[in-house]
Amino acid sequence: MERSSASLWRKIRPRYNLVGNECKNCNTGYFPPRVVCRNCGRKSKMAEKQFSGNGTVYSFTVIRTPPDTFKDEAPYTIGVIKLDEGPMVEGHVIDTGAKLRIGAKVKMAFRKMYVEDDEGLIHYHFKFEPL
Amino acid sequence: MRDVAIIGVGLTKFGERWSSGLKELMGEAGLAALEDANVTSHEVEMLYGGTMASGRFVGQEHTAALMADQLGFKNIPAVRIENACASGGSALRQGYIAVSSGIHDIVVVGGVEKMTDVTAGEAATALGGAGDQEWELFQGITFPGLYALMAKRHMHEYGTTEEQMASVAVKNHENAYKNEFAQFRKRISVSEVMGSKMISDPIKLLDCSPISDGAAVVVLAPLETARKYNDTPIKIVASAQASDTLRLAERDSLTAIKATSIAAQSAYKQAKVAAKDIDVVEVHDCFTIAEIMAMEDLGFYKKGKAGKAIEDGETALNSKLSVNTSGGLKGCGHPVGATGVKQAAEIVWQLRGEAKDRQVKGAEIGMTHNVGGSGATAVVHIYKRAD
Numbered sequence: 158m159e160r161s162s163a164s165l166w167r168k169i170r171p172r173y174n175l176v177g178n179e180c181k182n183c184n185t186g187y188f189p190p191r192v193v194c195r196n197c198g199r200k201s202k203m204a205e206k207q208f209s210g211n212g213t214v215y216s217f218t219v220i221r222t223p224p225d226t227f228k229d230e231a232p233y234t235i236g237v238i239k240l241d242e243g244p245m246v247e248g249h250v251i252d253t254g255a256k257l258r259i260g261a262k263v264k265m266a267f268r269k270m271y272v273e274d275d276e277g278l279i280h281y282h283f284k285f286e287p288l
Numbered sequence: 289m290r291d292v293a294i295i296g297v298g299l300t301k302f303g304e305r306w307s308s309g310l311k312e313l314m315g316e317a318g319l320a321a322l323e324d325a326n327v328t329s330h331e332v333e334m335l336y337g338g339t340m341a342s343g344r345f346v347g348q349e350h351t352a353a354l355m356a357d358q359l360g361f362k363n364i365p366a367v368r369i370e371n372a373c374a375s376g377g378s379a380l381r382q383g384y385i386a387v388s389s390g391i392h393d394i395v396v397v398g399g400v401e402k403m404t405d406v407t408a409g410e411a412a413t414a415l416g417g418a419g420d421q422e423w424e425l426f427q428g429i430t431f432p433g434l435y436a437l438m439a440k441r442h443m444h445e446y447g448t449t450e451e452q453m454a455s456v457a458v459k460n461h462e463n464a465y466k467n468e469f470a471q472f473r474k475r476i477s478v479s480e481v482m483g484s485k486m487i488s489d490p491i492k493l494l495d496c497s498p499i500s501d502g503a504a505v506v507v508l509a510p511l512e513t514a515r516k517y518n519d520t521p522i523k524i525v526a527s528a529q530a531s532d533t534l535r536l537a538e539r540d541s542l543t544a545i546k547a548t549s550i551a552a553q554s555a556y557k558q559a560k561v562a563a564k565d566i567d568v569v570e571v572h573d574c575f576t577i578a579e580i581m582a583m584e585d586l587g588f589y590k591k592g593k594a595g596k597a598i599e600d601g602e603t604a605l606n607s608k609l610s611v612n613t614s615g616g617l618k619g620c621g622h623p624v625g626a627t628g629v630k631q632a633a634e635i636v637w638q639l640r641g642e643a644k645d646r647q648v649k650g651a652e653i654g655m656t657h658n659v660g661g662s663g664a665t666a667v668v669h670i671y672k673r674a675d
Contacts, residue, residue, distance in 0.1 A: 168422060189423055195533075216444070216542055218436035219489045220428060224416060225409040227428035235429050237437050237537045245537040247429055247437075259444050270427070282427065 165280065172282050175208040175265055177244070186242045210265025212238040212285065215245060217257055226271055238263060238285055249284040262288040291511035292387045293521035293674055296325020297633035302502035302621030303471035304404045310348055311358050313503035314400050317626075318359040321396070321505035326517045329360040332507075333392040336382045337368050338375035338399035339625035344414035346402050355398050372418035373574060375399060376504065376628025377529075377658030377667030384527045384669075387508045399629035400503035411499050415624070418661035420535040432496055432575065434536050434662040436488040439577035441542040443490065446592030448580060450490050454481035455599040456576035457494050457618050463605055464615025466645040469630075471500055471621030481576075495576040500621035504629035506636070511674060519675075520640045526558035526670035534664045545578075545659060547666035548585035555655070556587070559670040563587035566609065566670075567651040568638045570631035572659040573616040582657055583611070586668070610648040613638060628658035628667060639673050 168189075170176040177188030181202040185194060188208050194201035217236040220227075227233070234257060236250040250257060251268060263285040270282040298320025300313050308316070322329065337352030348354065352368035371378040376399030383397040403411055416425035419434060442448045458478055464470035481494040507517075514521035530550035533539055540546055556562060563586060571586065573579035583594035588609060597603065603611035614620045614634040617627055635654035637643045658667045 164422075195538075215537075216437045216441040218433055218440055218491075219486075220430060220433045220436075221485075221489075222412070222430065222432070222487050223428050224413045224425065224430060226413075228409070230428065233428065235427070235433055235437070237441075237542065247424060247427060247535075247537045249427060259441070 173267065175210050175283055177206050177208050178203045179206040186244055188240060188244045188246055208240055208242055210283070212240040212263055214250070214257065214259055214261045214263060215239045216259060217250060230271055236263070236285060251284050251286050253287060257287065264288055289388050290390055292384050292508055292524045293511040293514035294506050294524065294632065294636050294671070295509045295514050295518040295521050296321045296327060296507035297636045298324055298505045299469045299630055299633055300503045301469050302500045302623060305501035306404070308501065310342065310346060310351065310354070310400060310402045313402060313501060314355045314358050314398060317503035317505040318355065318396070318398060321507050322359070325507035327394055327507055330362070331394050332361045332364060332396050333394050334364055334386055335361060335366040335396045335398065336379040337366065338379035338628060339368055340370055340372055340375045340401060341414040341417065341624070342402065345411070346405055351400065355400070359396070361396070371665045372660035373572070373622070373624045374628055374658045374660030374665040374667050375625040376630070377656065377669070378628065378665065380506065380629060380632055380669065381527045381529055381667055383508050384524055387510055393510055393513070395508045396505060397508060397629055398503065398505045399626035401623035401625040402501050403499045403623060404501050408499065423535055430488065431662070432488040432491045435575040435577055436491045437536065438542050438581065438662070439490055442577060442581065445543055446595070448592070448595040450482065451478055452595030452599045453490070453495055453576040453580065454478045456573060456579045457481050459598065459604050460573060460612050460616040460619040463613050463646055464619025467615050467620060470615040470619055471498055472615070472619050491575055491577070497574045497617035497622040500623040502621055502623035502626045502630070504626045504633050506629055506632050514674065521674045522636045522639050523672050523674040524669055525672050526555035526668070528552070528554035528558065529665070529667045532664050534661060536662045539663065543581065544591065545581055545585050545663035545666060547663055548582060548657065548659065548668070551666045551668040552586045555668040555670050561653060561670065565653050566655050567653050568610045568613060568635060568648045569655040569657065570612055570614060570616070570634050571657045573612060573618050574622060574659070576618065578659065579612070579616065586657060605646055606649055613643060613646045613648060628656070631656035631658060632669065635671050639671060
């Protein structure tokens with residue numbers, strides 16, 4: 158799919174550095190960051206929060222029929238990771254070996270996501286690797 | 289608030305309709321519904337059209353005005369409803385509200401999608417927009433992938449098996465075999481499902497609903513005047529809808545679709561019926577695990593119990609509860625914008641006693657359940673014979 162580069166770059170801090178936020182009103186952490194707290198609505202008091210990148214595999218799958226942008230990457234493992242700070246996030250899990258399992262501990266790793274065909278622009282992203 | 293009835297329904301055959309574009313599909317289903325309702329084109333006052341991604345599939349937006357135009361509804365107001373795969377069910381609810389409020393009498397609700405003009409990869413990307421584009425699709429997470437994440441967790445928490453999921457596909461193909469509108473009129477076995485290509489573990493090709501072309505149209509009227517058009521109007525006794533986070537991982541649970549249970553509870557209250565009173569239901573089986581979760585979230589089975597019940601045959605045609613008699617999304621096909629409206633058409637046929645070889649004996653109360661994305665929208669309707 159065609160994307161403007163602005164739509165990619167504006168999410169660089171969470172994508173590269175796991176910067177999310179939290180609501181100071183109810184102390185709920187969010188990754189990826191949200192503008193409005195789900196609990197507090199208009200009373201949200203959002204502040205930036207650095208996540209550690211440590212988490213646990215909550216569920217996972219191996220994607221074997223990818224969208225066109227990932228046709229050179231398949232198969233790849235996607236996990237739902239419960240971050241130690243609370244929120245859950247989907248992400249690639251790398252170097253899984255034969256037996257990844259629910260409950261496995263993982264840590265964020267900074268990796269190449271995919272390369273755009275025409276201009277060779279490389280997209281980087283957080284991924285997770287087993288500890 | 290007025291009582292609302294469905295007085296006519298029409299479908300196209302679902303499948304790869306190579307010789308039909310959007311206009312032909314709309315026209316075919318629309319004419320069938322007007323004929324069934326005994327309503328003339330100039331009596332129609334308003335149209336709601338459900339379409340998910342016609343811009344991506346065929347480059348055509350503004351599809352509700354196009355449908356009104358193509359069906360000869362000159363100059364009436366027409367509004368497109370886009371709620372991903374729940375576009376059709378959501379359009380039906382808007383039509384219900386318009387008639388119930390007293391603003392309009394005869395309202396047409398249509399749903400259409402023309403999906404087979406693009407490659408499978410392009411279709412997957414278009415459908416991926418039903419999830420969180422920035423945090424799911426951008427990472428290469430497909431819809432089979434999202435439902436696989438739910439399935440894996442459901443298996444982990446409740447011991448649900450791949451064979452149980454396969455039994456959903458087998459049952460729905462069995463029903464589709466008896467439905468002349470269905471895309472797949474072909475019986476399959478559990479071993480064929482288990483042996484089909486792995487798409488996103490544990491979801492295999494035959495656990496997935498297909499890419500389809502098709503349209504569905506229903507005609508609504510106030511119940512008080514419905515018999516003027518049709519001897520067996522079907523009353524909509526509940527219309528409920530709920531939403532949730534677009535991103536799967538942000539939900540309270542991966543093993544339940546909360547929007548479904550919220551909408552269902554509201555629907556049972558409106559209709560003054562309980563789950564045990566339902567005779568026939570069309571649920572949103574975009575993947576086999578989705579039917580298992582739907583049976584639990586709609587209150588037919590306790591959490592974790594539906595997989596075994598389906599495997600034991602409790603939801604086959606004319607057993608304990610007849611589920612997806614049309615063949616469901618899996619067997620009948622899933623032209624996304626049309627699906628929610630097709631579900632209503634199937635229930636109307638069942639409650640009228642016109643479902644031929646797939647007729648549920650003595651069906652009096654029916655339900656439809658339409659989901660958008662991985663569960664960010666759920667729409668539930670309940671129907672009764674009005675006579």
